[in-house]
Amino acid sequence: MIDLARLRALLTEHGVAITGDLRADEISGGRSNLTYKVSDDVQAWVVRRPPVAGLTPSAHDVLREYRIVDALQATDIPVAPTVLADETGPLIVVGFVPGRVLRTRADLDGVDVADVHRELIRVLVALHAVPYAEIGLGDFGRPDGFFARQVKRWRRQWDHVATRELPDLDRLYARLTDRTPPPAPATIVHGDYRVDNTLLDPARPSHMLALVDWEMSTLGDPLTDVATMCTYQHPAFDHVVGEPAASTSPRWPGPDVLAQDYATASGRDLGEFSTYLGLAYFKLAVIAEGIRARYLAGAGSEPGHASAGEAVPGLVAEGLAVLGR
Template structure:
């Protein structure tokens, strides 16, 4: 079978699909779409069908990350909603086939706007439509009745913000490549400012333009939201805040290239937040807390990328991603002191 990859055995995958009554015509052709910093994503074709397979990285795993069962649960539940997701096909939840869990979903055509060069294909009107489509899609996700779609036990939404602070502090302990006292300072400051008036929804946990597939013909139409490995039930303001903090220029160092999402062609953090507030009709609460928490999360994510690179999961820019960590942590501290915006 052609186009294989060390992390995805074509023979084993074909057997897995056939055993689950998925029609397979001819050999499988496998190509790596993306990988290294997050789950590995593969394009898989036979003579008639086109799928996408996702599995965790082959090294440097950390607790709670790369959760294939989580991705499967939420995307399966969202099939009946107006939140666009890829059609689910099959899952190996135990990792019996490849030695790690993986999911198979239908391929969704369109375009992914990931790099600054990708963004050049969009006119200013396209970019305006795109941000409206992104905000609208996130608002639709937060409008879903999670109990009605079978996700009532998907997470523990009560006390979500406090647990997020503890989670990312704990994650820092797993991935830190050096000591950084400001992380402890930020965790302490956040712990003293946990919001009490919150609502609970499905949250994506990693929402930005390149975690969507948009229509090739209309940048305002999101055809699928992807990369659900961090999804759970919790405070929706954590989603919009992280979406905004990803706009910081330091994110380019995290991903190792000039990202589309950091471009000044997109609206400012404040404008994106206001569009979300207007669309949902909801108050943004202690917005500085949410931005500070998002900065903590992204700082730890940056550190984790370098941690995994040193464990063998090499990818472009991964060894230097942690150079951005201090910037995000400092921004979080500044947010809580009122010294920064966004």
């Protein structure tokens, strides 16, 4: 939980007026950093902190997440207003955005999915067009050799969180090491771009109020974001959510349409897109295994924590399949 007395002191130090007692409630749905809604009698904030178990090297860096959200305040990218970052926690505080989250299939009731699809593409194209150096993010990542480093990084993450041997994952890794696409001009990369990492206007779901969960953001190849968004349409993601996911609904345009709509709106060539998809499936499989590892360590009890590991074989198989096309 959160030390509310210390949080109150931090907010006060940063000039935030508190009215009444602070109350904290964990926000469900997260599979990585812990997220809480903290409120007093008149206002509310969101507090993020790393999980208590299952940490992987370089993951769950909330301070890094705060830095990019703070930098994006000067752009038209929809993000939560930043309040403070505490290195000793570590934890970060941003303003609470009362948006609608489309996490499960049931959340899509009454929603025009085509309109949300267009908004997802619009915001992603805008994010990739942000002049990152001009907003102080010139050193936020190392774009050179980005794809190859991602492959190696997620292999290291697998070695750190794996709860079993999976020969097909070794094969997927080997194929990815042999298929590095040509370098592309660098952009900000969100790293986990999907519909349930957005807060939508409750009255108008076709309008995004905030893009959240920036913990894997960096500078790199924008097509990795597009491929990531495509992989979340795979049925195996239902295991991670713990029930039919919003992103796996057949009401969405398929991955091919999604990728082509991005290409049309951004003017970018999709290039060797199957290779990007292979990496995205590899990465999502490792993330799902990490959730399983935290669950087995006793650090997860939400829907999807117990079943996330069931997604891994299907995601790896799909990664091998797309690389073979």
